[in-house]
Amino acid sequence: MLRIIILVLFSTSIAANVCTQDFESLPVQAAGRVKPLLVHANETIKFITGKSKFEGMSSLETFCKLSLSSIGLSESFELPIKVEHIEAKKLMDMDENSNFIPSSKAMNYKELIRAQIMKTKRTSPLKKELNKVWARINNYELIKNGQSWTVPIFAENKALWHGLADVAKDKTDIKNFFKNKKEKYIELEGDNYLMELTYVKSHIFDVAMLLALIGIFATVLLKSPKVGVFFGIFTILIEIAGMTMRVLISGRAPITNMYETVMFSGFGALVIALIVMIFKRDKIFLLAGLGYNVLCLFMMKFANNMLDPSISPLVPVLRDNFWLSTHVTTIILSYAALALSWILANIVLVKNKLGKLSKADYRYYEQLIGTSVKVGVVLLAAGIILGGVWADYSWGRFWGWDPKETWSLIVLLFYMAVLHGKYTNWVNTHRFVILTAAGFMTVMMAWFGVNYILATGLHSYGFSEGGAIFLGTFFMVQTIILIICGVSLKGLKSVQVNS
């Protein structure tokens, strides 16, 4: 008994010694590029377990120990594998209230899961979930077999990557082995990949969120817009630093997936808000810009099911930095401007409902909202055309009725109808504000809906995925606000304002 305890203590102490913090900077090739071990460990453990810690150990430690168990330098252990879909839980004989299954148990169901995936011919939420669960089990096995952690072997001045278990023959001095590999790799390819370590460890977007929140508090509670502007500019600078790091890591404009577009739109809205503030000295722009910025940062931090923060290689079609940056940037900036108008419109609607607005105020805010809408519309038109030119340049087709481009056109058309409507007696001040608040739903549909609702197709609806739930909730909340604030006696009276 004592021997066993000593053995266990001894072996864990080896592992504890081996898996030190300085392993975080080792180079690893995964998902098509080279990254620091810390990033790979974080991404993989998060994917398998849905969490960033396991029994008090960090992802790095968990990943490291489990990997080193393949060459006997540590004890092997189990990980909880995340399963969310109720039918998937039933298939794996799990307790329906638990979202996790021990890896050893999960491995017994691998064949059954595969068969179930093959049997389901059409894509369904269950099939997607089973694919994910299968990949999680597979990832766990890869770590355990020392294949997930790749190590460079150098031949003819080129780094070839192999699983840890295949190359780490000398187990006595594993630390030196890794150290040498790292030094050799940096000597050959440079230490560019370490930038990602700085990026991940700095939590730079959390810092930005904090600054933006302070800016809001300063403006609202301390009633000091100057301090607010200072923090707004500070937020922008921090976000520029964060995006620059992503550019240096990926070598492309930071606007290639949902995570990055949300990031850029928050940034863009704050910049536009501050620029407009130069002309229209009203702190409401600052508040809207900071508020929307915080909203975006919030989503980036907590909606990782929908917005994947990892950096992965681009599909070949999009590999053109010039067009990518001009076209997508313009579109996202236009969404940012429209987002400002959306926030302003909602603020004004609520204020109006609470009876805090005079008619003159209402008209004044209509002008402010109108300015944002016009900036957004011009940028959107330019962005759509730039997209057409890129498509024409890349594959000879200016326009192809692709859902993404069609929806951006629908957004433009909606706002065009509203702007034209202002010249008729159909759209007065109150209705204009309501319509701009509602208009952002078309933006959300073009931005998120095409990816999360349209792309899934008819037969896989089931609102089980993060994106669809998010969108549904957004539409619902916005509609409720519109109903409460839009239909009121005050609103009916304000019909008289414009005519």
Next chain:
Amino acid sequence: MGILPHMKNLNLLNNPLTSLGKAYKKLESTLGSMKFAVVIILVFAIALVYGTFMESYHGREFANKLVYKSWWFMGLQLFMFISILVATLNRLPAKKMLYGFYTLHAGLLILFAGSFLTYVTGVDGMLELMPKEPSNTVRVQEDQFVVGYPNGEVKIFTLPDGAFENEMNYEEPGLQIKKYLPFSKLNTVWRPSQGTPASSAVYTIYNENVAEQMIMSLHPESDFQSMQKLGPLSVHFMPETLYSCFTQKTESGFIVWNTEEDICYTAESENYEIKKTPTNNLFMIIPHKGEYLKFFPDFSPLPLNDDLTKRQDTPFRVFSKKLFEKKPNLFLFGDKTVFFHKRKGWLGREFTDKRPVSLPWMNFKLTLDSFRPNAYPAQVPSYSRPVQDQGEIIEGGIKAVLINFYGQDYWVRSDQPLALSNGDKQVRFQIKSREIKLPYQITLDRFKMDKNPGTNDPASYESFVSLLDGRTNTPASSHHVFMNNPLKYDDFTFYQSSYFQVGPNEYGSAFSVNYDPGRPIKYLGSILLVFGSTWHFALRRRKKRKFFEKESTIESQSEKS
């Protein structure tokens, strides 16, 4: 008295003129009005929403036929064009404050005109190149029905654009084209064998994980085969007469089938001698009509000529059972089945009372669902909206044309051409995309694909092609085509668009081929549009500062005019 009618005539003459003038005024005030603009913009937007959902459910082609390329959608765009045109003309003569407005709306009109020019005269097609094979065929997404007559004449019919069942009324002696289904799925129907003695049957093979229905037929006109592969398992549907031979014990494992007399026997029962070639290959000789037919059953069931080519003209087939012992093979003979069991050898089973037969692989079981000695299964298309799943059409992706050929109806399907005979003359029918023949040949010399390191995902793909123009005396020119670097030649531009695998590590390349005379016009319109909208809003803002009080009156005036 005589003057009055004359006056009346004058009035009649004048009336149409004034009413024409009134009509124009009315047109101006309705089609050019803001309200009409709002309505047409919204209707257009709603049509687009509908289109994107249709695209998501039913795929690109269906959405194109139903919405984007339909006549009513074209009509909507025409109304938008007219609305913008009249609204712009309404605001003439030019006022300085409206310069941005004129630029912006002129840009839109030019953009519309350019798009229309592209739509009418442009070409948007695909060129697929197999490695090292010259080609000049560009395929355009426009379906045609092609009839090839025995005298070499070819008639090409353009198929209608509708998204649903389209009636076609073409008639000539012996041939009638009745209708066209742009989207259909196949239904299995049973037809009498009519003199051809050939059986068909339906089986289900299943285990706890999978179930698969197998429809098999020996009838030559059936759309189903007598052989199928299910993963590693090969399934063979054979005439019932062969059952006894497959279950009989034979030393050599050679089974002889006389297709003329429809009898079978083993090599031993007929005392055919089995010999070995110097290279240890087994062979057997069957005397037939004064000839000696040489069989190498381990290579082919057909007799071989001296030059090792196969002979199709004899009724004999020789199977080597031993050949089927190495891999899973299932033999079906209507209501009986034979398979090889690793320990128990060749086993024969009969289907009785719908009870399943257990197979020796992965707990598979087999049931006979129906056995039709005198009927064969055929596949008949019926209209079905296509279904898209993960970007692929999984149902309803077949196009079909119904024809009547000398009194009998036939379906011609896009997935297989049809040849019909009247007497000894054969007429061929086919549904295919319209083809454009380029006056020069393009050859794919080399295809290069880079992958993201450590994965199988392509990072880039590039084609090295050579172009040979027979009209000039210049030698073939070499070009490097890759993403964002197209090849321009004559009127056409070739863009690298995708690739397809043709063998291990061998790829073919696909290019989108484009001819667009509307391009400069569209670009001009785009520039005017963006420039004009910026100008417009900037002008209006300045104006607002000056005339803030007057704004509403100016707007209501421009609305009225």
